[in-house]
Amino acid sequence: MDQFQSALALVVADRPDLPVHCIRPHAAQKAADWFVRRFPGDVLYAVKANPHPAILEAVYAAGVRWFDVASLPEIELVATRFEDATLAFMHPVKARSAIRRAYFDYGVRIFSLDSREELAKIVEETGGAKDLHLITRLAVCSDYAQHKLGGKFGASGVEAVELLREARGVADELGVSFHVGSQCMRPEAWRVAMAHVGDLIREAGVTVDIVDVGGGFPVAYPGLTPPPLEDYMVEIEAAFEEMPVLENADLWCEPGRALCAEAGSHVARVELRKGDALYLNDGAYGALFDAAHDGLVYPVKLLREKGSPRRPLRPFKLYGPTCDSIDAMEGPFMLPADVSEGDYIEVGMTGAYGSALATKFNGFGDYIEAEVADAPMTTVFEAPKPQIAEVIAIGDF
Ligand SMILES: Cc1ncc(COP(=O)(O)O)c(C=O)c1O
Numbered sequence: 001m002d003q004f005q006s007a008l009a010l011v012v013a014d015r016p017d018l019p020v021h022c023i024r025p026h027a028a029q030k031a032a033d034w035f036v037r038r039f040p041g042d043v044l045y046a047v048k049a050n051p052h053p054a055i056l057e058a059v060y061a062a063g064v065r066w067f068d069v070a071s072l073p074e075i076e077l078v079a080t081r082f083e084d085a086t087l088a089f090m091h092p093v094k095a096r097s098a099i100r101r102a103y104f105d106y107g108v109r110i111f112s113l114d115s116r117e118e119l120a121k122i123v124e125e126t127g128g129a130k131d132l133h134l135i136t137r138l139a140v141c142s143d144y145a146q147h148k149l150g151g152k153f154g155a156s157g158v159e160a161v162e163l164l165r166e167a168r169g170v171a172d173e174l175g176v177s178f179h180v181g182s183q184c185m186r187p188e189a190w191r192v193a194m195a196h197v198g199d200l201i202r203e204a205g206v207t208v209d210i211v212d213v214g215g216g217f218p219v220a221y222p223g224l225t226p227p228p229l230e231d232y233m234v235e236i237e238a239a240f241e242e243m244p245v246l247e248n249a250d251l252w253c254e255p256g257r258a259l260c261a262e263a264g265s266h267v268a269r270v271e272l273r274k275g276d277a278l279y280l281n282d283g284a285y286g287a288l289f290d291a292a293h294d295g296l297v298y299p300v301k302l303l304r305e306k307g308s309p310r311r312p313l314r315p316f317k318l319y320g321p322t323c324d325s326i327d328a329m330e331g332p333f334m335l336p337a338d339v340s341e342g343d344y345i346e347v348g349m350t351g352a353y354g355s356a357l358a359t360k361f362n363g364f365g366d367y368i369e370a371e372v373a374d375a376p377m378t379t380v381f382e383a384p385k386p387q388i389a390e391v392i393a394i395g396d397f
Contacts, residue, residue: 028263032062041251049256135175140193145181175210194239217258262376264351283320348377
């Protein structure tokens, strides 16, 4: 992978025809290092957020040895790269063949489930194994999160209580997990969720060995500056103390976004301007899925050489390259008023759920990859408070 000081340096050198995925392994390493040092338990990297090898290497270099994987390809990716990795198969619905191969070929012992049916599948496909760590995914409130994950997975009510009892009967270790939703802006979401999970455990009357508080830890985007991450750790540690679990129970978290969002940005070229709309060569079917489907506003930067005249900023809407009209990102994205065809724009904070979600729709979806050395556009990993560069008009070079 080519290396540059910044996205601007890359654009000046190459004037790329394809969009560019800029990777900052140093930012992923810094984020992972923060979690390893500050989270009061074990940190599992949620590979789905960004499975790029450079990101995996960066979180590993920071000391992360546990990985939350959701599919056989993710298992293969991590297992073949890191011999000493512990893999947790955290998708609550798995193909039987994937359970089998995970257990027998890759030594996976940690499996998530949220139904009796899935529990039966795991027991059957592992030949009634006696060394299973079964993590029961429970439904919790995700009202505090930007991206809600409550609809699809998680057992609740009587069903949850019965499932906990049933899983306890076959598990070597029993765990509980939940996900408060991605980009969760309120630390107390964990306190509320953990109290609720505690109630379910009491009702079930089971002993619990593992509490997995999921992902959902936020980073900073324009208009979405979270409280200090330290506040999240304080809430989680206090809530864990109150839970009716074994005294030596393990505490896990599974951050995705927080470990890799700052580690990526994307460079797109303006192919056409129509008033306040910019038509780019990257979009909703590419790395900007969340900007289209979740209304996420990424920070943007016009990449022009130092010394270019500075213009006032104005709001723009972005369109991606495909023919689909949902390939549109409302923003507003603040850019210099004179942005025009042929200009390059850097979209920051796309390291999580950016390239990981890109498709080949309409024949697009190819990227140049480059490693860049400069700092991410925003960061939550620098004391004392998250800083957000709301808009940066012209990059420095
Ligand atoms: C089971 C599980 N764990 C962790 C994550 C990572 O979440 P986030 O990126 O919000 O930290 C996800 C995201 O979908 C998930 O489904």
